[in-house]
Amino acid sequence: MSTARVKSRTKHNVPSEAEPIRVVVTGAAGQIAYSLLYSIAKGDVFGKDQPIILVLLDIPPMLPVLDGVVMELQDCALPLLREVIPTDKVEVGFKDLDAAILVGSMPRKEGMERKDLLKANVAIFKAQGAALDKYAKKTVKVLVVGNPANTNCLIASKSAPSIPKENFSCLTRLDHNRASSQVAIRCGVPADNVKNVIIWGNHSSTQYPDVHHAKVTVQGSEVAAYDAVKDDAWLKGEFISTVQLRGAAVIKARKLSSAMSAAKAICDHMRDIWFGTKEGEFISMGVYAGGNSYGIPEDLIYSFPIQLKNKGWKVVDGLPINDFSRAKMEATAAELVDERDTAMAFLSQ
Template structure:
């Protein structure tokens, strides 16, 4: 094992491969904390307090980590007054890249970064962690079936779960991003029985963000684009429109802010993007989708949008043309967006994924969404949900959250056929993953 540790504002220490853990000099006191025994670190997490935050990131040499760390080191997630200690974990072959990344973080000279540790040892990475972001996993290679991907990732997630249970703080919160995210989250939690399952979640926010952006783009009518290109001053100051003309299709247009959209189910082609409760911010006010469509020319005045989809009457259904656009264009576009990004740039989403992770963590750990209209999409354990999804799978629901807790929102009337399809897929993934886990445990004992 190699360990590279930077204690920013104090000293630079390199611990060679053969150096025993915990032998750093007293001038590097943070090393003693990183490598202390788990017994003296098993205390509640200080996430709701004003202390430093220890964040472990697996897949630390990857492009998502490279985009995520700047958001952490500039206070985007934990606030502008809280220092972070970063633990970057990757496989042995990537530790050199981790060391270079740690140097770059030091060179940023951020007041909010207390220390950086680059390591290939999960127990070192998770020691004393308040938050763990699991980015690292076996990638899906060309021709690989989803079940093959699950089989490759089960041992990785099981190892990480065991290390979290042994080394992280009692109040650690774990966000799983590596795909298949929902089932990876299940295996990590199963392998860490001492950590409450409510402390685990998987990323669904990126799909929600994609859905919001695509719906916002659709709300931009030709009339709106003409007004924008003419310099109209009716735009919201926090979100400007980019103009796309018929002659130049390479400029993406950004519509008004959208909320009240969710993604249900698995992070897979069975996910269900839900716009039944959508609202758009028009001229500084949140208005129902029907009003927004009429404002932007998407529906003629007087068009009636039928059948509220929530019992409180705040959601709405759409006329047949819009239902067709949603089912035939919007839903497939959200499901396929990741593939389109890969086709366009030769790599998977990184900047947007990092942004979604930061928003997920901020909403989950700090800013409460309770009492707001929107809530957020989050992959959580399905136990006791009101929508008939089988227990013991990780499934994306609309939730309200804050201060490290979450609650599945009630009152929706989702498309049950869509939910059933995704639930069946997750139940099958669970069966395959648990079989793989049991087999690997038997081999370890033999």
Template sequence: MSKEAIRVLVTGAAGQIGYALVPMVARGIMLGPDQPVILHMLDIPPAAEALNGVKMELVDAAFPILKGVVATTDVVEACTGVNVAVMVGGFPRKEGMERKDVMSKNVSIYKAQASALEKHAAPNCKVTTHQLHGFLLRFICLIGSNSYFAIRSQVVVVANPANTNALILKEYAPSIPEKNITCLTRLDHNRALGQISERLKLQVSDVKNVIIWGNHSSTQYPDVNHATVKTSSGEKPVRQLVADDTWLNSEFITTVQQRGAAIIKARKFSSALSAASSACDHIRNWVLGTPEGTWVSMGVYSDGSYNVPKGLIYSFPVTCKNGEWSIVQGLSIDEFSRKKLDLTAQELSEEKTLAYSCLS
């Protein structure tokens, strides 16, 4: 018996990330190659013509699992019956704007979106956020029930600052369980894997268990202390094979932290392709699970693990099974790493204070 189609909403679908994301969804990269989908695409009226062009391309691509396309500027039509909603659109930082000004604008957006999720999302709605250099805001919400995923619903939010915006979302959508709110740091995780594979001149699939700790910002800590590489003689520690602690503790970290800015400088646009791909990776692992012995990085509600203050959304190493994530426990933290973990936690605490001041 064929599976029932999942209705996937992508807002801002005519934009760069939407344009990169919708073919990935239609090809089955996010939800699986045998899961039929119906794409609902929403954008603002000035983008209606471009949106229709995206729809034309989706039809022309003849994706086998794509069972229908709705392209609209009407939010009610776009949201009706959807199982997955990807909301893209936010307030970018402009010249002369202070950090608090941007925070205030996006806090207002999150308040409104959270209220909508509170009213219309499924009771078990899951949320994840991701910052994309302050340019875009995205929500992905899996709403409804489907036994194929072993979960009832899931939400992904993208905005600047991602971790803190998730806290605001939770504030105005209190019925969404804390366990269901996450922050997308998979893009940073994948960037770290890519840097190691290039350094060692091997397949990226041979590298596993890097960690992104903390905030999706320039204070994040890409950590390879527990990462390994598959070799012909078994798994070897990344530090042993790289054999250059100076590079791993300096250039490697700053390259991952500043990769987005480097791409903007090179392309003159943000990293839409890798962001869309990472969003698919995040959802796929959360829903379908992580391979045995492998973890990924996700920003989740801190329970105090690794002495991270409770109540922050902080990126940890996690494993996923049956639609649930669990923080990997028992990893050793050296003095260098401890300082990095504390620094990014301090920034998140300051962001939280600033964001909540914007709520008043």
């Protein structure tokens, strides 16, 4: 064994520690972040041997709350957590980042029109995109969670021209998990017995949860979801509306938006970017639509079936699309085109 090799080992013959990666969570004083930060800091996302520097970014009035979050993270005594940095400054928050999880956005308030919501969020994500462009690593992986997530992601990407478009994605994994779970419950199997559901389009009530290509393992055999469920009317009706409207149903019941399930979906999404998807499986994420084979307008962030490897993604091409699916895919694309055009008008102001 060479000397250099010996030096890179500890006395227990374990490889020496990896360099910490730097991860920012925006909206870090909010409830999604509260469910998310522990999972990141304990190694559930980036690996059980990957040290983390966690940057918590929020607006100035939330800094006292962030101090409490920092105390709790310290009190968890997590071995991988090297440093926690609370801040309200983008130059601190976005410096030298390996990963950015953009949770913070302007929520829709009662009586607020969608265009008002878009206008407020264009300002936020234009500023954050510009800060990423200026301060983060060019290899940074950016996940946009704050709604309207697809269009916010597009604005952030356009405001960060030196970072590849492929490095930006938005969260539709929560919808994907909801769809998988609904099928699993219907078939009486564990959730991981369902694979390859697809969320097409926008993270909104126009999204299309599609199980035409999904498989369910029932009593040891893998069968098509339609054959496992044996209820086409449910799959084309109530199943779709349940997934589309699930966020609103949670708010109605809990008087708060989905936080635990959103945090779990963020972890799933980022872990798959870091470690890849399983052979023969795909997940859903909102990505830049350029060059897609499904006829979706190109200058959008649109949710597709995705496979990941070596921190890069590709759209699963060539899946047969029937007329029922085509109509729903086009309807959600039309909403995204409308959102994009409204947002771009604000962006140019």
